[in-house]
Amino acid sequence: MTLKRPKGTQDIVPGIINKWKTVEGIASSAAEQFGFREIRTPVFEETSLYVRSVGDTSDVVTKEMYTVSSKGSDTFTLRPEGTAGVIRAMLENGIMNEGFPQKVYYIIPCYRHEKPQAGRYREFRQFGVEMAGSASPYADAEIILLAASVLDGCGLENVSLHLNSIGCPDCRAKYREALREYFEPHRSELCPTCNERLEKNPMRLLDCKSPICKEIAKDAPVITDYLCDDCRAHFEKLKSILDGYEIKYTVDPKIVRGLDYYTRTVFEFISEDIGAQGTVCGGGRYDGLISELGGQPTPALGFGMGLERLIMTMEAAGCEFEPAKTPDLYIAPMGEKAQEKAALLCDAVRRAGYAAEFDLIGRGLKPQMRYADKVKAKFVCVLGDNELESGQAKLKNMRTGEETPVELTDFISVFNSLLINEVFGNGFEDEFSDILSGMQSAPEEPKE
RNA sequence: GUGGGUAUAGCGUAGUUGGUUAACGCGUCAGAUUGUGGUUCUGAAGACCGUCGGUUCGAGUCCGACUAUCCACCCCA
Numbered sequence: 001m002t003l004k005r006p007k008g009t010q011d012i013v014p015g016i017i018n019k020w021k022t023v024e025g026i027a028s029s030a031a032e033q034f035g036f037r038e039i040r041t042p043v044f045e046e047t048s049l050y051v052r053s054v055g056d057t058s059d060v061v062t063k064e065m066y067t068v069s070s071k072g073s074d075t076f077t078l079r080p081e082g083t084a085g086v087i088r089a090m091l092e093n094g095i096m097n098e099g100f101p102q103k104v105y106y107i108i109p110c111y112r113h114e115k116p117q118a119g120r121y122r123e124f125r126q127f128g129v130e131m132a133g134s135a136s137p138y139a140d141a142e143i144i145l146l147a148a149s150v151l152d153g154c155g156l157e158n159v160s161l162h163l164n165s166i167g168c169p170d171c172r173a174k175y176r177e178a179l180r181e182y183f184e185p186h187r188s189e190l191c192p193t194c195n196e197r198l199e200k201n202p203m204r205l206l207d208c209k210s211p212i213c214k215e216i217a218k219d220a221p222v223i224t225d226y227l228c229d230d231c232r233a234h235f236e237k238l239k240s241i242l243d244g245y246e247i248k249y250t251v252d253p254k255i256v257r258g259l260d261y262y263t264r265t266v267f268e269f270i271s272e273d274i275g276a277q278g279t280v281c282g283g284g285r286y287d288g289l290i291s292e293l294g295g296q297p298t299p300a301l302g303f304g305m306g307l308e309r310l311i312m313t314m315e316a317a318g319c320e321f322e323p324a325k326t327p328d329l330y331i332a333p334m335g336e337k338a339q340e341k342a343a344l345l346c347d348a349v350r351r352a353g354y355a356a357e358f359d360l361i362g363r364g365l366k367p368q369m370r371y372a373d374k375v376k377a378k379f380v381c382v383l384g385d386n387e388l389e390s391g392q393a394k395l396k397n398m399r400t401g402e403e404t405p406v407e408l409t410d411f412i413s414v415f416n417s418l419l420i421n422e423v424f425g426n427g428f429e430d431e432f433s434d435i436l437s438g439m440q441s442a443p444e445e446p447k448e
Numbered sequence: 449g450u451g452g453g454u455a456u457a458g459c460g461u462a463g464u465u466g467g468u469u470a471a472c473g474c475g476u477c478a479g480a481u482u483g484u485g486g487u488u489c490u491g492a493a494g495a496c497c498g499u500c501g502g503u504u505c506g507a508g509u510c511c512g513a514c515u516a517u518c519c520a521c522c523c524c525a
Contacts, residue, residue: 004516007516007517058523059522059523059524060523060524063449063523064523064524081524081525110525112523112524112525114522114523114524115449115450115521115522115523116517116518117518117519117520117521118518118519118520119524119525120523120524120525121525124525125525126525127525128525193522257524259524268524268525275519275520276519276520276521277523277524277525279524279525280525281525282524282525303525304524304525305525306524306525307525308525309525310525332483332484334483364478364483365483365484366479366483366484366485367477367478368484368485369484369485369486370484370485370486371485372484372485373485373486374485374486377485380484380485382483382484384483385483386483396484396485398485398486401484401485403484
């Protein structure tokens with residue numbers, strides 16, 4: 001055990017890959033249902049991209065980036081979040097010129113050098129979406145609705161939506177002033193970090209966890225009282241649209257977001273079930289970002305959803321994941337000659353489009369049957385001297401134990417019809433299994 | 449970066465007030481009369497008890513440091 005994975009990373013081993021496939025499938029099909037197209041961008045970007053977008057005072061940029069310098073003077077950074085790179089790619093590829101709105105989604109790993117804890121990793125995966133070109137509150141609602149749809153598709157009910165508007169740069173400037181005025185008299189009581197915040201980013205003061213700061217912040221002015229007319233109207237309209245969709249939300253003035261590019265709408269979906277890092281999804285509007293990155297001024301918005309946290313929340317809620325795919329057929333050869341035949345037969349079955357395996361270890365029949373059972377093969381075909389001589393074998397249905405004779409020359413078509421029957425019949429039986437098992441298990445014989 | 453908890457086979461655990469061959473469950477592998485799984489039974493493999501140092505006649509068991517990991521702060525997905 002000398003080699004270990006880097007701190008804060010994780011191995012997604014075959015035994016749990018179905019969880020990832022489940023959430024990735026739900027996320028991407030929901031996104032596509034909303035008209036979003038997938039985009040893939042590099043894992044690393046020029047460092048300046050993140051400095052300009054995420055913000056040079058943000059924690060992410062100042063202390064969490066993995067930055068490497070390569071040959072020459074360029075420095076690159078492992079992406080700490082998805083939005084900046086995606087917007088860059090949309091600009092660079094002229095996607096913004098293909099007409100609005102442009103809607104993209106992505107499933108990517110991100111990297112932040114933080115101290116790991118429950119729900120926080122140095123490498124984590126996120127599902128994200130970005131929409132460019134719409135200033136309408138319907139776009140905000142659309143994004144939120146998509147996030148809600150993914151969470152709903154995962155079977156989650158106890159993830160609450162927290163909503164806020166942090167206004168445009170104009171109203172935010174006024175609000176910052178108001179905050180400074182409010183907190184200034186309390187300066188000596190505030191914690192050291194909040195004293196700093198008072199200068200740099202007074203909005204951060206609002207979600208300080210220190211009891212004293214919290215107490216002082218209780219009566220602080222609220223951003224929503226300082227919104228300009230346009231921002232206020234936008235926020236009000238968004239809320240009424242959400243009401244129309246019957247999406248529940250809490251207006252939470254404390255949601256501020258740590259990435260500098262947000263404007264107006266910000267939101268988080270928060271789970272109570274996965275420890276302190278409960279934000280499963282966070283996003284909002286960033287009307288200034290595209291021009292900041294050199295594009296035409298274009299309104300835009302999006303969200304990021306943490307896949308680890310999503311899966312953790314699903315596990316906590318006891319949600320179901322898609323089961324792993326299982327082999328349609330396992331061929332159990334006995335002896336070398338049979339193995340030759342098994343290999344060819346297996347190949348033929350695969351070419352016909354089925355998932356098939358045969359013994360690669362040279363084990364006895366019993367261990368092979370055990371293996372077939374363990375991997376949940378739907379059918380097993382034993383191939384020994386008898387079968388080779390007679391040219392006839394049996395296909396065993398592993399669920400029912402039923403064996404069907406089959407000519408080796410006619411193997412595929414027989415297997416085909418058996419399998420269709422099995423898969424089809426299975427679904428049929430499942431629908432009635434409750435009734436059937438209820439009828440069968442009730443009058444069991446009494447013991448002894 | 450700041451706190452606190454934990455560190456025994458692949459996984460989950462037990463190891464009595466420090467005493468000789470470190471135990472159990474799951475898993476893995478192999479058998480239970482001749483070519484058939486899921487239950488059961490039997491057996492086997494698999495751990496220098498995180499690392500280094502200290503206390504002691506003797507440490508998995510006590511002390512210290514280090515490392516890893518977990519949880520919380522911070523921040524965020």
